[in-house]
Amino acid sequence: MILLLWLAIALLTLGILLGLLWPLLRPEEPPQPVEGDAAVYRDQLGELRRDRERGLITADAASAAQIEIERRLLATTGDSAPVRRQTTATRRRLALVLAILLAAGAALLYLELGRPGLPDQPMRMIASAPLPIDKEIPAPSPALQPIADQAKSLAAQLDANPSDAAGWAKLGDLYLALQRFDDAATALEQAIQQGADPKLTQSRYGEALTQQAEGQVTPDAAAALRKGLAADPTDPRARFYLALGDAEAGRLDEALAAWHQLLAEAPSDAGWRPMVEQTIAAAERAKAGMAATAAPPxxxxxxxxxxxxxxxxxxxxxxxxxxxxxxxxxxxxxxxxxxxxxxxxxxxxxxxxxxxxxxxxxxxxxxxxxxxxxxxxxPERTDIQLDYAGALLQATPEASPLPAAFDESLARVRAKEPGNLALLYFDGLGAARSGKPAEARQLWTKLLAALPADAPLRDRLQQEIDALPAQ
Incomplete structure (x- = not known):
């Protein structure tokens, strides 16, 4: 293998040198006489003799003109081969010197800066190389010091074993506990790339992205949270932050309903209960028009x-x-x-x-x-298009036709994400509101088949299908 490597390097070097030095090695073609110019000069000599015979020009002037014309004629037909041979030989010697200097310089530079003894890495490991993480953890509070030490130790272990998916997931958890959200997102992203269990990564990744954005549930965060909820429909983290996204989008009633449901199903000793209770209280104040005193501007x-x-x-x-x-x-x-x-x-x-x-x-x-x-x-933001379609649906009385903007928003989503489950739901609602129960039933049945067996939406969706008029 080493021999093949050096052979490949030699061939590559030779090809590069040939490309660089070819203009110096290429034979120089002698300039071809220009027959048109020679003919002109011969005509001028003939005309000069006729003018002298007719007495139109003096002998001295004729002699001087003849010398100049003959000089120009000679320039078009003269033999410069010795000069060309000398020039070509000089250029070839220059090319040889440059080739030696370039090859020797490249070899010396590689031996100085390169690492010829470094073993190869499989391409799969290179493609999945972990993103850099700052292992120097700022001094935490004394209560969090054991977690900080554990995170530092685990980060060092992952440097030596970057394909440890479970290790990356654990490191992401530790960084979340330390509120190092940038590093948490990096570690959890690496865990996902290494194939970690989505139940252990997706909702946590969504939380890290949300905290990175200072509490805003971004589209990337919402996508990760939805994947986490699909993997575990009871995941309280995914349910909480998706409801927070509803609240930020102005769907406060839906958010409150989701949080109350989450609280009703939570164990009495769940550590996150107080956070949900405080969030509900803040949302209730916001609903009463006091949002500005409930959260930072x-x-x-x-x-x-x-x-x-x-x-x-x-x-x-x-x-x-x-x-x-x-x-x-x-x-x-x-x-x-x-x-x-x-x-x-x-x-x-x-x-x-x-x-x-x-x-x-x-x-x-x-x-x-x-x-x-x-x-x-x-128009490319499917989350905004779906929010707008939902708002149009709520604002339009059931007896009235849906506005054209509703179909336009769904068309934008359909063009970008044709398999979006929310799109199927809205398409079914649009068909039902337009007096097309058969089409609505078909769309919702397709959606029902795509939902996990324990998805909370299944029962409600089945009720809406059963409530459709018979065909």
Missing amino acids: AATGGGGSGAGGPSADDMAAMANLTPEQRDATIRSMVEGLAQRLQSDPSDLEGWLKLARSYGVLGESDKALDALGHAATLA
Whole structure:
């Protein structure tokens, strides 16, 4: 194998040198006489003799002109072969010297900087090489010091055995406990790539991505959480954060229902019960129009008071306001955001934030309009398109036809993710609302077959199928 390697290197070097030095090695073609120029000069000599015979030009002038024309004629037919032979030989010697210098320099450089004794790695290991993780863990609290030590030790072990899927999953758990969310996401992503059990990775990966985004359930986080829920429909982590995504999208009632259901099914000694209870309490306050005092303000790209969230001083002042004054202040901030978006309508995150704000304030029409702007700005975002379709569905009375924007949003999702299960559900709803029960039954039956046997949605979906009119 070593012999073959050096042979390959030699051939590659030879090919590169040949390509670089070929212009110097290539024989120089002698310039071909230009017959047109020689003919012109011969005609000029003949015309010069005739002019001298007719006395139109003096003998001295004729002699000088003849010498110049003959010089030019000679230049077109003269033999420069000795010069060319000398030039070609010089270029070939130069090429030989350059070839020796380049080859020797490359070999010396490789011996100085390369590692010829380093053993080969299988391509599979190279492709799945772990992403870098900072093993220097900042000093944690004394209570977390054992976890920090365990994480540091495990990270060192994974350097030597990067294909340990369970090890990466465990390291991700430890980083979550240490609130090192960037490293947790990296470790859990590596665990997923190594084929770890999705029950142990996907919902945790979704949590890490959410915490990376400062509590926002991003599309990537939601996708991971949905995969975790598909692997384990009882996973409290996935259920909690997906409900949080509903709340952030303005679907506060759905989020509260999911959290209450999660709390009802939780063991009495579950360590995460207090967090769910606090979240429900905050959501209830938000529903009452007090969201600004329940959570830190969300920053935006604007610089004016209407563009960003309230400052710490604003928050302290709002705490002393009456409910009516507080509600008026919140509405003023929301209207400030709306005015800013009128002058900067390309701010996608601004429209999404405005839609959520109007949803919290109970102004569903304005929330729908803001979400429609967001859907127009991001036709490739299937999560926004599905949210907009759901909002249109809720806003349209059952006796009224669905607006064209509903079908347009679903068409965008269908073009990008034709197998999306939420798309099947909405398509079925659209068919049912359009008086096509057979089509709705077909779509929902297909969705029912795709859902896990213990998915909570199955019973509700079956009830909707049974409620469809007979064909």
